[in-house]
Amino acid sequence: MKTQERKAIVAGALKPGKSFKLNMRSLLLTFALMLVSLPGFAHCDSYDGPVIKDALKALDKNNVQLVLKWIEPQQEKEIISLFDKTYRLKKGDKQVYSIVEKHFLETLVRLHRETEGAPYTGLKPAGSTTPLVVMADNSIAKNDVGEVINTVTTHLEQVLRDRYATVAKLGKTKDESVEQGRAYVHAYVQYTHTLEALEHILHGDISH
Structure with missing residues (x-):
C-alpha cells in the first residue's frame, strides 16, 4: 500500500463526525492490511517462504x-x-x-x-513461519483477504480494550501507594505504546 493511499485512509478514519466505533474499525482495518508488509513479519528466510x-x-x-x-x-x-x-x-x-x-x-x-534493510540470520526450517504470515499467504492463494482482516482486527481491538480497562481500573488507586502507582504506570505504558506503534505503522513509510 502506497504512503499516500495509507494516509488518505487514516485521514478518513479520523475525520470528525464519525462515531468512535467506526473510526476504530477503519483504523484496525488499515492496520490489518499493512501489518504483514513489515520486515519484522517477513518469512523470506524460511524454506516455506x-x-x-x-x-x-x-x-x-x-x-x-x-x-x-x-x-x-x-x-x-x-x-x-x-x-x-x-x-x-x-x-x-x-x-x-x-x-x-x-x-x-x-x-x-x-x-x-x-x-x-533487515539483517540476515540464516535460513529457517519449513514450519517456522508465524500463523499470521501463513494466513497472509493463504489469502493471496485464495484471492480473499477477509480472514486476515477479521482475525487481526478482532485481536487488536480486544488487546486495546483490555489494556484500556486495566489503565482505567488502576488509575483509580494510582496515588494510594508507590506500588499501586507503579502498577498504573506499567499499564499506562503498555496501553500508550501499543497505540504509538499503531500510529507509526499508519503514518510511517513502510516498504518491503
Whole structure:
C-alpha cells in the first residue's frame, strides 16, 4: 500500500463526525492490511517462504528470471553468476550439489534481506513461519483477504480494550501507594505504546 493511499485512509478514519466505533474499525482495518508488509513479519528466510520456493523452482526450470524480482538491479550480476554455477552442478554429485544449492539460497535470501534493510540470520526450517504470515499467504492463494482482516482486527481491538480497562481500573488507586502507582504506570505504558506503534505503522513509510 502506497504512503499516500495509507494516509488518505487514516485521514478518513479520523475525520470528525464519525462515531468512535467506526473510526476504530477503519483504523484496525488499515492496520490489518499493512501489518504483514513489515520486515519484522517477513518469512523470506524460511524454506516455506516465497523466496526459497521461487529459487528452487528457478533451479528446477533453469530460469534465473524467477528470482530476480526478489533483489535489486545492482545485485543481479552476483545472483546470475552464482545461479549458473549452481545449475551446472545439479546433475553431478548429490552431496556437493546440496552444499552449493544451500549457498545459492543463502546468498539470495541475504541479498533480499538487504533490500528490506533487515539483517540476515540464516535460513529457517519449513514450519517456522508465524500463523499470521501463513494466513497472509493463504489469502493471496485464495484471492480473499477477509480472514486476515477479521482475525487481526478482532485481536487488536480486544488487546486495546483490555489494556484500556486495566489503565482505567488502576488509575483509580494510582496515588494510594508507590506500588499501586507503579502498577498504573506499567499499564499506562503498555496501553500508550501499543497505540504509538499503531500510529507509526499508519503514518510511517513502510516498504518491503
